[in-house]
Amino acid sequence: NFIKCYSNEAPASSATNNMSIALKQQLYMIDSNSPGSVFFLPHGTRLFNKLVQFMKIQQKKHGFDEVITPLIYKKKLWEISGHWDNYKEDMYRVEGNEVSHGDAKDEETFGLKPMNCPGHCLIYKRFDRSINELPIRYSDWSSLHRNEASGALTGLTRVRRFHQDDGHIFCTQEQISAEIMKTLHLIKLVYGVFGLSDYTLMLSTRPDNYVGTLEEWNSAETQLKSVLDQVAPSSWSIREGDGAFYGPKIDILSRDNYSREHQIGTIQLDFQLPHRFELKYRPHEGDFKPPIMIHRAVFGSIERFMALLIDHYQGKWPFWMNPRQAVIIPINSSHVGKANEVRDLLSGRSNDYETLDDLVNHQFDIDIDSRAETVGYRTRDALNKSYSYIILVGDKELENNVISLRSRDSRKVTTKTVEEVRELFQELVRSYQ
Amino acid sequence: NFIKCYSNEAPASSATNNMSIALKQQLYMIDSNSPGSVFFLPHGTRLFNKLVQFMKIQQKKHGFDEVITPLIYKKKLWEISGHWDNYKEDMYRVEGNEVSHGDAKDEETFGLKPMNCPGHCLIYKRFDRSINELPIRYSDWSSLHRNEASGALTGLTRVRRFHQDDGHIFCTQEQISAEIMKTLHLIKLVYGVFGLSDYTLMLSTRPDNYVGTLEEWNSAETQLKSVLDQVAPSSWSIREGDGAFYGPKIDILSRDNYSREHQIGTIQLDFQLPHRFELKYRPHEGDFKPPIMIHRAVFGSIERFMALLIDHYQGKWPFWMNPRQAVIIPINSSHVGKANEVRDLLSGRSNDYETLDDLVNHQFDIDIDSRAETVGYRTRDALNKSYSYIILVGDKELENNVISLRSRDSRKVTTKTVEEVRELFQELVRSYQ
């Protein structure tokens, strides 16, 4: 359990159902050329990007600065971080193909990163840090790779390549409490948006083989308990002595539709990595001190979180995150031009290429189905793919400059202007429906 | 020159100046633990993300579907694509660390991808494709790795890890002309937005050692010439026989402030890869046919394009892409609360966590400088970091519920409401100023 920081595992028992929804909606595919790495198809990529966009906004509000960090680092870095000694068997080794070149290429061994922490430590270390700058909070959306056993690989839940809403906080010992409070607040907010309110918080405390001082541990654990009592007085429990050797942690366990618990988010204190990297800050007075490092993720693995959401919504995505927000069905081929026009207006694309509103307009994901099939067939197909809204464009609509709209959940058809529908859509997103 | 698809090289002569702007603005850093891989710092990441966001919208308008594809593929895939025979020395090899586990881990050799094309071929190949679906256009923002000679690595221009606004079009022979037209339109639009209108288009035609049929080549070259004549009658030239063996190409060469030419975008036809992957589509009648594949990028390498923009703007970013759009300076510590409130409103963050407008609001990058320094010192520092706007919040502003605003380029201070400033900012983004 060394510096694993977060787990990317989940039970695979609902994997079949999950796969069948993903297949029907063409969300992703897997391929034997890259076992454990998911190919996100166009609509799966939209879903992925919506989760990322949503979380980036929340992170920004919670004081995180996004960074983009390398994927491969020389072996010596992984020796400093301790991964090469303790985590090597789960890591991929990267090497140049040795060929004699005019100019020297790197023939050293690299490690493909299984987590972002060492990269963030390098950024922290690059600049002189004063106590006034703390807490420093970095977020990162890098691909991470772990060489999981091939027998266990399935769909989105057991993978070798995954992405996290990863974040590291560098703070003083006195700031732990406020940072944990903010993180638990973010967790509550995020899980609430997805209707995942059935979760418990599990505090794991100091094990026998700990690093750091007893004083550090006691101070941190006291702060964690006090915050948990404030934020979730009746919904946290404790696993005495079950913390990692480098710090106590809070795991967030969510119960799914099948009453099974999944670990999603984690908050993991770390008294060790700042020492290994010799990180420090200048306090108000006295000698340089090492910061405390907090590893935290709210989604955890996006792939795993997406699998959980597929189960949770059974593929019936709420409008705001649906990769298929609406489909426009032109009644016959003479209405295709109008359908394109409506799509551009409704989705927020400027169709005038000179005055470009696209960057400030909210963009919706709207497709057109202009296949030479009946309206009934295309409507059924749209329902099957779980479009939130189906929009018809025919002679009547053309004449009155309106569109006819029905939702996934009701056969009732209403007639509205494009502007009215755009406002409806914005309101749905605004309220996370 | 095999399937290199696009180059990630650029002359390094302005590297020193580039680096000094990047350093002053804290855009990125490099580190010996990962030579050739850039660490984007928070403000560099903002810039990177703005370029990506801008291009994603343009790609969507031009019919591209974004996909997310694996970074490592088994050696056998690179043998199919031809990279293992022809490009191996520039590629990184990836292997699991051999350890005996309970469950078998993959001990096969993988290649870390230097380009996205093979992954996109796998997606194309996975589904039955009919002519009605073509053209299919995939875009991808994956990290790419090439083991460039270590002596040549500098800043953003010679790197080992980079990102492209990569896209592949699968189309019929008859669709080449329309696709090239659309791509050149996109190039003109994009370069226009950045004021890079001084570029030439270079057509490279069939070499002696070509693959494919003479008829394919002739048809493609005729279409390319005809499109170039329509789109850029006086600004294209030809390099006879200089195409890659697998297809003709159009390189876009931009002239920088120093009158040097850089290759940025590329449009590369490929008659070979669809055959190697046995890709096909069902035509209206008759046997399955292989599609034509077009590799294209408009920015090319984002890292290199960013370096070019640093030179081009000399760090004075236009507002819409500035990673520092505004800084709020509270005159003294009693104004910090108001400064935070203004920052939230102006940047488009909802500060009410229950009714969340964040997803539909355009977000601006606004910092606060509440250091205990004089207003003059903080203003000079803001100008030095090239903030587009400097906003003062003091007693007068608090009293009248307004903010005082000056731009980077003029000392003139005006007084406006937050709503007025937000509208001004939106208008600037809307018009790419």
Ligand SMILES: [Zn+2]
């Ligand atoms: Zn971590």
Ligand SMILES: [Zn+2]
């Ligand atoms: Zn390509």
